[in-house]
Amino acid sequence: xxxxxxxxxxxxxxxxxxxxxxxxxxxxxxxxxxxxxxxxxxxxxxxxxxxxxxxxxxxxxxxxxxxxxxxxxxxxxxxxxxxxxxxxxxxxxxxxxxxxxxxxxxxxxxxxxxxxxxxxxxxxxxxxxxxxxxxxxxxxxxxxxxxxxxxxxxxxxxxxxxxxxxxxxxxxxxxxxxxxxxxxxxxxxxxxxxxxxxxxxxxxxxxxxxxxxxxxxxxxxxxxxxxxxxxxxxxxxxxxxxxxxxxxxxxxxxxxxxxxxxxxxxxxxxxxxxxxxxxxxxxxxxxxxxxxxxxxxxxxxxxxxxxxxxxxxxxxxxxxxxxxxxxxxxxxxxxxxxxxxxxxxxxxxxxxxxxxxxxxxxxxxxxxxxxxxxxxxxxxxxxxxxx
Numbered sequence: 001x002x003x004x005x006x007x008x009x010x011x012x013x014x015x016x017x018x019x020x021x022x023x024x025x026x027x028x029x030x031x032x033x034x035x036x037x038x039x040x041x042x043x044x045x046x047x048x049x050x051x052x053x054x055x056x057x058x059x060x061x062x063x064x065x066x067x068x069x070x071x072x073x074x075x076x077x078x079x080x081x082x083x084x085x086x087x088x089x090x091x092x093x094x095x096x097x098x099x100x101x102x103x104x105x106x107x108x109x110x111x112x113x114x115x116x117x118x119x120x121x122x123x124x125x126x127x128x129x130x131x132x133x134x135x136x137x138x139x140x141x142x143x144x145x146x147x148x149x150x151x152x153x154x155x156x157x158x159x160x161x162x163x164x165x166x167x168x169x170x171x172x173x174x175x176x177x178x179x180x181x182x183x184x185x186x187x188x189x190x191x192x193x194x195x196x197x198x199x200x201x202x203x204x205x206x207x208x209x210x211x212x213x214x215x216x217x218x219x220x221x222x223x224x225x226x227x228x229x230x231x232x233x234x235x236x237x238x239x240x241x242x243x244x245x246x247x248x249x250x251x252x253x254x255x256x257x258x259x260x261x262x263x264x265x266x267x268x269x270x271x272x273x274x275x276x277x278x279x280x281x282x283x284x285x286x287x288x289x290x291x292x293x294x295x296x297x298x299x300x301x302x303x304x305x306x307x308x309x310x311x312x313x314x315x316x317x318x319x320x321x322x323x324x325x326x327x328x329x330x331x332x333x334x335x336x337x338x339x340x341x342x343x344x345x346x347x348x349x350x351x352x353x354x355x356x357x358x359x360x361x362x363x364x365x366x367x368x369x370x371x372x373x374x375x376x377x378x379x380x381x382x383x384x385x386x387x
Contacts, residue, residue, distance in 0.1 A: 010203070013287045013326040013330045013333075015331055015380070015381065017252075017330075017333065018329075018376055018379045018380060021238055021333045021337075021376050021378070022373075022376050022377070022380070023355070024337065024339060024347075025043060025046070025066075025070075025074075025347060025372075025373050025376065026074065027078075028338075028345065028346075028347055029067070029070050031345065032050075033078070033082055033347050034222060034319075035052055035266075036048075036052060036063060036131060037082055038085075038087065039052035039053060039054060039055075040052070040054070040055055040057075040059075040060040040063050040064075041053070041059075041063050041366045042057075042347075042366075043057055043058075043059040043353065043360065043365060043366055043367075044164040044351070044353050044359065044364065044365045044366075045344070045345075045360075045363050045364040045365070046086070046363070046365045048338060048341055048346050048349060048363060048364045049343065049344055049345055049346070049364075050343040050346060050364070051343050052367065053097065055089045055090065055092075055093045056093070056098050056099050057366075058097065058099070058102060058104035058107060058108065059107075059366050059367055060095055060108065060308065061090070061107055061108045061109070061111040061112045062107075062111060062366045062367045062370035063086075063366055063370075064083055064086045064090075064111060064112040064115075065111030065112070065115060065374075065386065066243065066370050066373050067082050067086070068083050068111070068115045068116065068119060068386065069370075069373050069374060069377050070373075071119070072119060072377070073380070078197030080120070081297065083112075083116060084120075084122070086112060087112060087113060087116055087122065087124065087125050087128065090108065090109065090112045090113055091124070091128045093101075093108075094109075094128060094131055094132055094135065097215075100135060100148055101150070101151060101152060101204070102128055102149070102151075103136065103139060103147050103148065103150070103163075103165075103166045103169045104151045104165075104169060105132045105133075105135055105161070105169065105172065106136060106166070106168065106169020106171065106172040106173070106316040107168065107169060107249045108132070109129045109132035109172055110129075110130065110169075110172050110175075110386060110387055111370070111386055112125075113125040113126070113128045113129035113253065114129045114134070114162075114171075114172065114175055114386060115386035118386065119131060121182075126179065127232075129172065129175070129176070130176055130179060130180065132172065132183050133172050133173055133176035133185055134174060134176075134276055135173075136169070137173070137184070137185065137188060138153075139153065140188045140192070140359070141160065141215040143215060143216065143217065143218040144160055144193045144195070144197075144213035144214065144215045144218050145191040145192060145194070145213075145218065146160070146162040146170070146191075146192050146195050146213050147162065147170075147188070147192050147351055148160065148162070148215075149161050149162055149163040149165070149166060149210065150159060150163075160212050160213040160214060160215045160221070161210050161211070161212050162192065162195065162196060162210065162211055162212075162213065163200075163209055163210045163211075163226070163238075163368075164196065164200050164207050164208070164209055164210075164235075164238040164239075164241050164242050164245075165238065165245075165312055166192065166196070166245075167193060167196055167240045167242055167244070167245020167246060167248070168241050168244060168245045168248070168251065168321070168387070169250065169251060170189040170192060170245065170252075171189075171248050171252065171385075171387040172195060172246075173185040173186065173188055173189035174186055174189050174192070174249075174252035174253075177189075181386060184255075186252070189252070190249070190255070192244065193245075193249040193258065195213070195259070196242075196246075197246065197257065197261045199211045199213070199223070199236050200222075200223070200242070201242070201261060201264070201265065205264040205265055205268040205352060206234035206239070206268055206283065207234055207235075207238055207239055207242050207265065208223030208224065208225065208226050208231075209225040209226050209227055209235045209238045210225065210226055211222050212222075218235065224356070225273050226281050226288055226354075227353075227354050227355070227356070229281075229282040229284050229285075229355075230284070230380055233282050233283070233284040233307070234282065234283040234284065235269070235281075235282055235283075236269070236279040236280060236281055236282055236283050236293050236296040236315070237281075237293055237296035237299065238293060239265055239268065239269045239283060239296070239300075240269065240279075240296045240297075240300040240303060241284035241299060242261070242265045243262050243263075243265045243266045243297055243299075243300060243303035243304070244261075244262075244302055244303030244306060244332070245299075245303075245305065245368075246258040246261040246333055247259070247262045247303060247306045247307045247310065248261070248264040248306070248385075248387050251310070251312060251385070259307070259310060259311070262303070262307050263307070263317060266300070266303070266304060266307065266321060266324075268283070269283065269300060270324050272286050273286075274286060274287060276331045276335065277297070277324070277327045277331045278292045278294055278297045278328065278332065278335075278336065278350075279292065279293055279296050279297050279300070279350035280292055280293065281293040281296070281355055282337065291352050291355070291361060291362050292336075292350045292351075292352075293350075293351050293352045293368075294332060294336045294348045294349065294350045294351045294368050295348065295351040295352075295367055295368025295371065296351075296371075297328050297331075297332060297367050298328070298332060298348065298368050298371035298372040298374075298375055299367075299371045300325075301328040301329050301332075301371070301375040302371050302374050302375050302378065304321045304322070304324055304325040305322075305375065305379075306323075306377045306378075306385075307321055307326050308321050308322050313321050323373060324377070326379075328375075329372075329375050329376065329379065332348060332372055336344075336348050336349050336350055337349065338364070344364065346362060346364030346366075346369060347368075347369040347372055348365075348368045348369055348372050349362075349363075349364060349374070350362055351363060351364060351365040351368045353365055364366045
């Protein structure tokens with residue numbers, strides 16, 4: 001249910017408006033199924049239109065995740081059939097090692113196979129997800145306590161690099177420990193989350209996008225950015241990944257330090273929002289003509305809605321975070337959707353993928369669409385995590 005805690009947010013986001021937004025989402029998904037039943041949307045659009053791609057990019061599971069959300073919300077078997085069909089593609093991708101040298105195995109196999117198993121008890125989905133968890137474990141460096149983000153493990157440019165996004169990949173490992181009873185997955189995920197909190201989070205509660213560790217000694221090296229404005233700035237989407245990701249580590253470990261980290265990062269993020277509550281692509285910007293990142297806003301809304309589920313009833317921050325999440329969702333629904341663009345096959349406008357290279361700047365992106373839909377579903381029920 002929508003538990004509005006102020007008259008302002010109750011007017012902005014009521015049950016009827018949420019369900020109207022979900023109807024728009026489902027209609028868009030329905031229109032997209034013929035094009036993306038056997039393939040997947042490109043990570044970002046061109047002129048706000050996704051092109052079909054094979055299952056070879058880190059973002060493909062967001063489309064499958066949307067299909068699972070549609071099935072869960074509606075109960076319509078047509079969504080079940082599409083999502084089940086996708087599971088075979090994810091198994092094939094894993095078996096053939098198609099672009100699997102990445103920590104994003106967590107994204108790829110949580111929103112496809114773990115979600116599928118949780119919703120339908122599909123044993124093949126469980127088996128595939130566990131195989132993906134085993135492959136993700138090969139990227140774990142014991143001495144450094146981190147999972148390497150990208151590339152070959154011997155690549156000197158990438159060796160020992162962790163990034164804030166990986167906080168969202170850890171649930172695959174936590175889940176694998178629950179399913180198998182083997183603590184090695186949980187131990188690696190927990191250690192990585194601790195190291196992320198120690199080295200990716202700065203004293204002022206902003207975050208580095210990436211940080212390098214010495215894999216031989218375990219010593220910290222230095223922080224950098226890959227997609228932010230500068231090495232010393234705070235990439236907005238990364239800050240949102242951190243909020244949601246640290247909360248998820250709390251869900252699986254019950255270590256209260258992760259709630260503290262999530263609150264610190266959330267406060268930093270919320271203090272730097274413009275009037276419409278949709279972040280600029282880097283939090284160094286709080287006004288002006290820089291692009292917004294609707295996807296970072298959608299991720300943050302989901303992170304805040306999960307965070308408040310784990311705060312004590314008397315925690316005053318709960319009301320503030322709840323209202324902030326509702327304002328973000330209301331703003332996205334009102335001013336950032338493609339309702340007035342009949343030729344678009346996306347949901348959200350105005351995201352930024354990689355500003356420095358001009359990739360997906362002021363465009364739609366498939367992960368923004370997924371998290372927008374997840375936030376809407378969260379506002380209709382006590383949603384059980386796919387993560």
